[in-house]
Amino acid sequence: MSCVGIERSFGGLRALKGVDIEVRRGEIFGLVGPNGSGKTTMVNVMTGFYPPNKGRVHLWDEDITGMPPAAIARLGVARTFQNLALFKGLSVLDNILLGRHVHMRPSALASLFYWVWAEREEIANRRIVEEIIDFMQLQDIRDEPVETIPIGLQKRVELARALVAEPKLLILDEPMAGMNQEEKEYIARFILDAREERGVTILLIEHHMDVVTAICDRITVLSYGEVIAEGEPRTAIAQPRVIEAYLGQRAAARVGSRA
Ligand SMILES: Nc1ncnc2c1ncn2[C@@H]1O[C@H](COP(=O)(O)OP(=O)(O)OP(=O)(O)O)[C@@H](O)[C@H]1O
Numbered sequence: 001m002s003c004v005g006i007e008r009s010f011g012g013l014r015a016l017k018g019v020d021i022e023v024r025r026g027e028i029f030g031l032v033g034p035n036g037s038g039k040t041t042m043v044n045v046m047t048g049f050y051p052p053n054k055g056r057v058h059l060w061d062e063d064i065t066g067m068p069p070a071a072i073a074r075l076g077v078a079r080t081f082q083n084l085a086l087f088k089g090l091s092v093l094d095n096i097l098l099g100r101h102v103h104m105r106p107s108a109l110a111s112l113f114y115w116v117w118a119e120r121e122e123i124a125n126r127r128i129v130e131e132i133i134d135f136m137q138l139q140d141i142r143d144e145p146v147e148t149i150p151i152g153l154q155k156r157v158e159l160a161r162a163l164v165a166e167p168k169l170l171i172l173d174e175p176m177a178g179m180n181q182e183e184k185e186y187i188a189r190f191i192l193d194a195r196e197e198r199g200v201t202i203l204l205i206e207h208h209m210d211v212v213t214a215i216c217d218r219i220t221v222l223s224y225g226e227v228i229a230e231g232e233p234r235t236a237i238a239q240p241r242v243i244e245a246y247l248g249q250r251a252a253a254r255v256g257s258r259a
Pocket residue numbers: 010013015033034035036037038039040041042082
């Protein structure tokens with residue numbers, strides 16, 4: 001995916017001020033930056049939730065600028081959200097099955113050839129869902145109501161739901177938020193395996209710098225809606241502008257906590 005000159009404002013606030021980002025096929029790409037720097041807004045632009053005010057978004061060779069989210073999802077872009085977006089009251093399995101909806105046919109047409117298609121589709125959907133449940137090691141809790149399992153596992157279910165869509169590009173918005181070290185390592189392993197075994201390109205928004213430097217091939221660092229560094233993770237985060245941006249945030253937090 002390549003984004004060129006992306007601008008996006010909310011009222012008078014310029015959340016993105018001409019951002020260029022290129023995610024190459026097959027890589028694990030990190031999008032980092034202090035709170036409020038524009039990471040989620042950028043992902044919303046990429047996935048069609050917020051069309052940019054200026055700039056173009058290409059998914060490999062196709063210009064997808066301004067396309068609605070459902071159309072972009074059908075082209076192979078899946079995402080998880082910063083805050084969990086699972087359906088309470090449904091089981092783990094049903095939540096994961098919902099991730100297949102991008103591949104389901106329009107109902108009127110499907111009903112015409114219902115018996116032929118429905119059966120074939122059902123088999124295909126089940127096969128991929130079972131494969132992903134295995135891959136994400138969720139067999140033991142597949143029938144549990146999703147709200148009753150621990151947060152770390154709920155995050156894994158969300159990742160599974162995104163993977164059953166068989167995306168070409170998977171965008172993960174802070175998949176490790178609120179996790180302990182062991183859970184973080186688990187998710188990091190799954191991300192690496194998703195790339196190796198399933199050929200998925202990954203864009204990762206992540207605050208844990210140890211994870212970013214361990215698994216990302218390249219990163220872009222945003223601050224106040226602008227790119228302040230990019231490239232190999234260790235080199236990029238060691239740049240003075242990046243250190244300054246993060247130190248500024250910590251200082252602001254200290255002042256805030258004293259007020
Ligand atoms: N829907 C919106 N309406 C108004 N302002 C918004 C909206 N979405 C984001 N913003 C503002 O745009 C700026 C960038 O926010 P964004 O959520 O993209 O940052 P972020 O880097 O993802 O932050 P965090 O790490 O805290 O999630 C912030 O100042 C935020 O308040």
